Amino acid sequence: MEAQATAWQVWEFLRFAVRRGRDDGVSRMAGSLAFTSLLSLVPLFAIALAMLAAFPAFDSVRQDLVSWSFRTFAPTIGDVVQLQINRFIDNAGRLSAVGILSLVVTAIMLLVTIEGTMNAIFRVAKARSPLSKLLVYWTALTLGPLLMGAALSLQGYVTAWSRWSVSKALTPVLALPLPTILTALAFAVMFAAVPNRRVAVRDALWGALAAALLFAALRWGFGLYITSSRTYASLYGAVAVLPVFLLWTYLSWLAILIGAEITAALPEWRSGQHLGSGPSRPGRRLALALEILDVLYARARQGSGGASRRELLARTSANEREMIRLLVQLHAAGFTAPTIRRKVVLTRDLDVTTLADLINALDLDLDLDASTALAPWRATVDGLIQQVQSQSRAILTVKLRDILAGG
Incomplete structure (x- = not known):
């Protein structure tokens, strides 16, 4: 029974992740990344090989990096593309300073597209500053090739160890x-x-595992299709490798983005996002905003310097999407503000701020709509509604401090 319940939860989560990915447009994102990857492939390999050339320990690895990359990430079609890539890289080695700068800019284009896509999937409200972006991109361009070289060396060591330490029959298994x-x-x-x-980290690992398994299945299925079908070769002739490689790049990015969607969906699933994908009702939005202000008000009295978004998610009933929308509105209305340490602090004096101020800040439509029917009771209904609205305005003048203090 417990196994059935777990299987049902997994199935419901996958359905939620699929809906989330469809709403985000992962298919369109994968197409954009595939096109940008084609433009940035040669610059990235040229920069990677140049970085490895600066370290003598990676001399042997440097010669095998391109071959290993295509063998791992582009099976079956990698040989033809790799031949052309090697020619382009050799030509890139004879470029001037202006040409090298253009290569770096083209490589950064891919990194910018990747960051924008990930920020969209993970519902990032504020992008990095230009200086932070520059540091991240420089780190990726410099440390990325070194990590790939270390991974390639590790794979060689494990393969050699398995051949000497265990039977030859187990070598392929390991x-x-x-x-x-x-x-x-x-x-x-x-x-x-x-x-x-x-x-x-655990969410990133789960999403990465799903993406890696999809990637492995994609490699197997795509290789089987290419070797058994000659449709592209008969249709495109000598240039058949180009649409095939573009299709492979698109499907690869699609698998990666599915893993990213799973990673981003896990905290939303735990917080109950799957229980209602539509817009929150006005009453719920008001209650969640009060929960957020209650946490920040307590932190302000303690002098602890605000709360992170993760803390707010843990201490309130809001899910990820609701939290982002509410914080954007509260920031815009001057109730809260972000800090350089990625925390949220209270910036409004709740001793003088009323509940009506909060309702206006959240743009909540709490008014009762008058009847539009031309009937004898129309005037009576309109009069009752006006009385309710006037009484509501008087009630809503209560201070937020009194509400949060339980008064």
């Missing part, structure tokens, strides 16, 4: 999952580091 494990770790780093918000 070496087979290693590319998938390395791919999953790379995806986990992407999901945790690229969005401009804190992402739980």
Whole structure:
């Protein structure tokens, strides 16, 4: 019975993640990333090889990096594309300073697109500052190739160790999952580091594992299709590798973005986002805003410097999407403000702020609509509604401090 309940929860979560991805337009995002990847492929490899050339320890790895990348990420079609990429990289080595700068700019284009996509999936309300972006991009361009080289060396060591330490029959068994494990770790780093918000490591690992498994299944299925079908070759002839490689790049990014959606959906699922995907009712939005202000009011009295968004999610009933929308409205109305430490602080004096002020800040339509029917009782109904509205305005003048203090 418990196993059935768990399976049902997994199924419902996957349905929620699919709806979330459809709303985000992951198919469109994957297409944009695939096109940008084609433009940035040569610059990225040129920069990676240049970085590895600065470290003698990676001399042997440098020669195998391109081959390993295409063998891992673009099976079957990688040989033809790799031949052309090697020619382009050789030509890139003879570029002038202006040409090298253009390569760096083209490579950064891909990083900008990736960051924008991840921020959209993870509902990031505020992007990084230009200086922070520059530091992140520079770190990716410099440390990325070194980590890939270290991973390639590790794979070689594990393969050699398995050949000498265990029977030859077990060598393929031990070496087979290693590319998938390395791919999953790379995806986990992407999901945790690229969005401009804190992402739980366990969520990043779950999403990365799903993306890596999808990627492995995609490699197998795509390789099987290419070897058994000659449709593209008969249709496009000698240039058949171009649409095939573009399709492969698109599907690869789609698998990665599905993993990112799973990572972003996990905290929303735990907070109850799946219980209602539509807009929150006015009463719920008001209650959630009061919960947020209650937490921040307590922190302000303690002098602790506000609360992070993760703390607010843990101490209120709001889900991720509701929290972002409410904080945007509260920031705009001057009730709260973000700090440089990514915390939220209270900036409004609740001793003089009324409940009506909060309702206006949230743009809540709490008025009763008058009847539009031309009937004898129309005047009576309109009069009753006006009385209710006037009484409501008088009641809503209560101070927020008194409400949160239980008075």
